[in-house]
Amino acid sequence: xxxxxxxxxxxxxxxxxxxxxxxxxxxxxxxxxxxxxxxxxxxxxxxxxxxxxxxxxxxxxxxxxxxxxxxxxxxxxxxxxxxxxxxxxxxxxxxxxxxxxxxxxxxxxxxxxxxxxxxxxxxxxxxxxxxxxxxxxxxxxxxxxxxxxxxxxxxxxxxxxxxxxxxxxxxxxxxxxxxxxxxxxxxxxxxxxxxxxxxxxxxxxxxxxxxxxxxxxxxxxxxxxxxxxxxxxxxxxxxxxxxxxxxxxxxxxxxxxxxxxxxxxxxxxxxxxxxxxxxxxxxx
Amino acid sequence: xxxxxxxxxxxxxxxxxxxxxxxxxxxxxxxxxxxxxxxxxxxxxxxxxxxxxxxxxxxxxxxxxxxxxxxxxxxxxxxxxxxxxxxxxxxxxxxxxxxxxxxxxxxxxxxxxxxxxxxxxxxxxxxxxxxxxxxxxxxxxxxxxxxxxxxxxxxxxxxxxxxxxxxxxxxxxxxxxxxxxxxxxxxxxxxxxxxxxxxxxxxxxxxxxxxxxxxxxxxxxxxxxxxxxxxxxxxxxxxxxxxxxxxxxxxxxxxxxxxxxxxxxxx
Ligand SMILES: Nc1ncnc2c1ncn2[C@@H]1O[C@H](COP(=O)(O)OP(=O)(O)OP(=O)(O)O)[C@@H](O)[C@H]1O
Ligand SMILES: [Mg+2]
Numbered sequence: 001x002x003x004x005x006x007x008x009x010x011x012x013x014x015x016x017x018x019x020x021x022x023x024x025x026x027x028x029x030x031x032x033x034x035x036x037x038x039x040x041x042x043x044x045x046x047x048x049x050x051x052x053x054x055x056x057x058x059x060x061x062x063x064x065x066x067x068x069x070x071x072x073x074x075x076x077x078x079x080x081x082x083x084x085x086x087x088x089x090x091x092x093x094x095x096x097x098x099x100x101x102x103x104x105x106x107x108x109x110x111x112x113x114x115x116x117x118x119x120x121x122x123x124x125x126x127x128x129x130x131x132x133x134x135x136x137x138x139x140x141x142x143x144x145x146x147x148x149x150x151x152x153x154x155x156x157x158x159x160x161x162x163x164x165x166x167x168x169x170x171x172x173x174x175x176x177x178x179x180x181x182x183x184x185x186x187x188x189x190x191x192x193x194x195x196x197x198x199x200x201x202x203x204x205x206x207x208x209x210x211x212x213x214x215x216x217x218x219x220x221x222x223x224x225x226x227x228x229x230x231x232x233x234x235x236x237x238x239x240x241x242x243x244x245x246x247x248x249x250x251x252x253x254x255x256x257x258x259x260x261x262x263x264x265x266x267x268x269x270x271x272x273x274x275x276x277x278x279x280x281x282x283x284x
Numbered sequence: 285x286x287x288x289x290x291x292x293x294x295x296x297x298x299x300x301x302x303x304x305x306x307x308x309x310x311x312x313x314x315x316x317x318x319x320x321x322x323x324x325x326x327x328x329x330x331x332x333x334x335x336x337x338x339x340x341x342x343x344x345x346x347x348x349x350x351x352x353x354x355x356x357x358x359x360x361x362x363x364x365x366x367x368x369x370x371x372x373x374x375x376x377x378x379x380x381x382x383x384x385x386x387x388x389x390x391x392x393x394x395x396x397x398x399x400x401x402x403x404x405x406x407x408x409x410x411x412x413x414x415x416x417x418x419x420x421x422x423x424x425x426x427x428x429x430x431x432x433x434x435x436x437x438x439x440x441x442x443x444x445x446x447x448x449x450x451x452x453x454x455x456x457x458x459x460x461x462x463x464x465x466x467x468x469x470x471x472x473x474x475x476x477x478x479x480x481x482x483x484x485x486x487x488x489x490x491x492x493x494x495x496x497x498x499x500x501x502x503x504x505x506x507x508x509x510x511x512x513x514x515x516x517x518x519x520x521x522x523x524x525x526x527x528x529x530x531x532x533x534x535x536x537x538x539x540x541x542x543x544x545x546x547x548x549x550x551x
Contacts (some may be wrong), residue, residue, distance in 0.1 A: 179371040182341055185359035187385035187436050197388070201375040278374040281418040 024280050062248035067255070070248045079249070080240065082232040084256075090232040092260060094150070094225065095218045098157020102214060106162040107207060110169025115199070131163040136224045148229040156228070160221040161214035168210020172203025205279045208272045212265055219261040286317040286352055287472065288338070288440060294346035295333050295498075307333040308344070309497030315489070317352075317439070320466050320473045320509055322487030324480060324533065326540045330498025331476045335442050338474065339365050351440055361385065364438030366429050366446045372417045378428050379404065379413035385436025403431035407461065423454035427461070434469065443475040447482065459485055460517060467513045480533050484508055484526060485517060492533060494540055502536065504529065 020026040044064075050056060051063035058066065074084045082090070112119040113127065135156045146152040176199050184194045226235030234253045241249035272279070295308040307330040315321050323331050336342040338349060340359040349356045351363060372381050380387075383400040391399075404410045407427040417425060426446055433441060447455045459482060466473055466486075477483050483490050488509050494501035506529070508520050520526055 177370050179367045180373065182339070182359065183365060183367060183371040183432075184384070184388075185341075186339060186361060186363060186365045186438070187432070188361040188388040189384075190388070193388050197384075198373065201373070204375070276375075278416065278418060281374065281416070 059245060059247055062251050066248040067252050070246075070252050074237075074249070074252070079237055080231070087232050087234050087237050088256065088260065090230075091222050091226070091234040091257070094153050094157055094233065095215070095222055097154045098225075099161050099211075099215050099218050101154065101158040102161030102165050102218075103211065105158075106165030106214075107169040109162070110166040110171075111173050111195070111199070111203075113166065114170045114173035115195070127163060127166060131167075133159075135159040135221055139224070139228060143228060152228050153225040153230065156225040157218045157221055160217050164214040164217060165207070165210050168206050168213075169203055172206030172210075173199050175206065176202040204276050205272075208268065208276055208279075212268050212272075215264055215268065216261060219257055222257070285314070287319070288315045288349070288351050288474075290314070290338070290347075290349045292347035293334070293337060293344045293349060295330065295337065295342070296345045306497035308337075309499055310347070311498070311500060312347075313491070313500065313503075315472060315474070317472050318470045320486060320488045321475070321491065322483040322489070323474065323476045323491045323493060324478070324483045324537065325491075325493030325498075325501075326495055326537055326544060327478075328544070329493040329495035329540075331493060332444055333498065334493075335365075335444050335474065335476060338440075339363055339442050361389070361436055362438055363440045363442060364433040364436055366426070366433050366441065366443040368445045368448050369422070369425070372425055372429055372432070374417050376417070377413065378409065378415050378417060378420070381417060381428055382413075382431045382435050384432060389436075399435045403435045406434070406465070407431045423450050423458065426450065426458065430461075430465070434465070434471075438471070440472045440474070443473065445476055445478065448478065455479075455482070456517065460512075462486060463509060463512050466509075480530055480537070481521060484530055484533070485512055485521065490533075492536055495544060501540075504533075 017023060017026055047064050050061070051065060054063070071084070074087075076083075078084070079087065109123065109127070113123055114120075138159065139156065142152050142155055146155055180198055180202065181194060184198045189197065222233070223235035223238055226233040227239060230236035234257050238250050238253035238257075241247075241253065290311060290313050293308055293311045294306070297305045297307055299305060311334065323334070325331055333342065337344050338351075338356065340356050340363065343357070351360075356363070373384070376384070379400045382403055383396045386396045386399055400413070401410065404413055407430055409424060409427055409431070412420065412424065417428060420428065426449075429446070447458050450458060462473075462475075463486060465471070475483075475486060477486075484506060485508050487504075487506055490504040490506055491500045492502045492504075493499065508526060511520050
């Protein structure tokens with residue numbers, strides 16, 4: 001029992017380190033989940049209290065019961081001809097499609113930038129020029145190019161993620177310790193083998209960080225992307241509701257977007273622990 | 285001629301502002317197959333540069349080197365390298381690291397497994413095959429690096445301060461292991477070190493290098509490695525002839541270091 005409490009509070013465990021400040025492996029160690037619980041519970045409690053005592057006007061921030069009832073209504077009856085689940089599925093599908101496309105182009109592009117001088121000279125100015133361009137500003141052009149169908153929305157999400165992924169892959173590949181590459185050459189490895197057995201795994205930790213950032217940015221952009229004549233999607237739901245000042249639906253949509261993004265991030269962190277267990281462990 | 289032939293090698297690094305550093309100037313020597321050569325010298329005298337040229341990582345600005353009659357113009361699995369540290373692949377287990385060379389060469393799985401097991405046994409890590417490299421101590425990691433190099437069966441092994449990061453005791457044990465491996469495998473070995481004792485104990489031949497320009501100042505033929513294969517290294521290091529050469533070499537290197545400091549006129 002005391003063991004369980006210790007784990008929950010994450011205070012003292014066996015063989016505890018004395019220096020923990022600055023040691024990332026300590027921060028990530030299991031235990032201490034109670035603080036997560038407290039932090040979330042506090043936020044919800046504040047919201048409940050403000051709903052009960054009407055601290056703010058509903059138009060500025062809706063009471064929790066309004067959002068909840070909207071959740072129930074939209075779940076069963078739907079919003080604009082689509083159920084909540086359909087809206088969620090539409091947005092998740094777009095985000096994942098844009099993000100995967102971003103990985104597919106961005107990661108190889110990053111490697112090309114890091115590994116070939118010619119590629120670097122050709123693509124570096126292009127990447128640096130396109131990178132700061134906000135996808136939102138391109139909406140009119142994208143509609144002209146790709147119409148108002150699904151591909152335009154996915155393309156916007158792709159634009160939001162591709163540069164982040166390219167830069168992450170580039171910096172990961174460039175951080176490869178030269179002695180590792182040298183060692184691989186003396187151990188019979190071909191260029192191709194060095195790419196897949198040395199440079200790629202070496203870049204994985206940074207690629208994962210880039211992926212987590214990129215998918216977050218994609219969720220942030222989905223609202224904008226669904227400005228393009230969407231018939232379903234959480235972003236579209238939020239946009240339409242805000243036109244009618246239905247803050248309860250807006251807040252519901254925003255919470256759902258954050259929640260899904262959070263769940264996906266937890267999944268990504270799981271993948272990271274699974275595929276990059278050496279992260280932060282190398283001594284040199 | 286089997287072995288290594290180094291013919292009049294020079295290496296000049298271009299540095300910004302149009303200056304250049306003569307890291308090596310007209311270095312020539314031969315080593316026979318199966319010889320153990322150690323190299324000593326003050327910091328910056330071109331030891332790493334020389335080793336990188338022999339490994340094929342660098343092209344010299346003058347002269348040429350060949351190994352077993354083949355000119356050196358790039359890395360080759362014939363010429364293995366053990367680095368000071370940080371060259372193990374932390375995304376692979378110990379055994380995957382050791383089997384890396386044969387795996388890249390496309391050897392059959394059972395042969396890879398056999399080789400891996402053999403070399404892990406030899407370096408005394410047979411129980412650690414499935415561990416992650418970052419779970420091992422520094423000395424164990426260097427033994428993995430050694431096993432990884434040997435599993436690829438190179439004829440020439442190049443080592444740049446492979447024991448530099450280890451504590452004194454582990455270091456002595458590793459020196460014993462190196463001698464044993466050298467004796468058993470008959471490999472040609474070149475080892476760079478900053479420890480005079482280590483250089484005397486391991487090298488059949490010893491080069492003392494001097495800086496500006498980087499060159500071989502003096503070479504010794506030494507009996508201690510041969511004795512160390514069977515004898516007790518503590519006793520050998522206490523012999524009067526060992527001590528005599530040690531002091532001579534130390535004095536020489538100290539002299540060079542002082543010259544470097546003096547010429548800079550500051551510290
Ligand atoms: N890439 C480089 N560019 C310019 N100068 C270099 C480069 N690498 C080495 N040098 C110079 O060449 C000289 C020899 O360097 P090297 O690394 O071979 O020395 P070293 O004998 O291995 O020294 P240490 O014992 O400190 O490892 C030094 O003066 C160094 O500053
Ligand atoms: Mg060096």
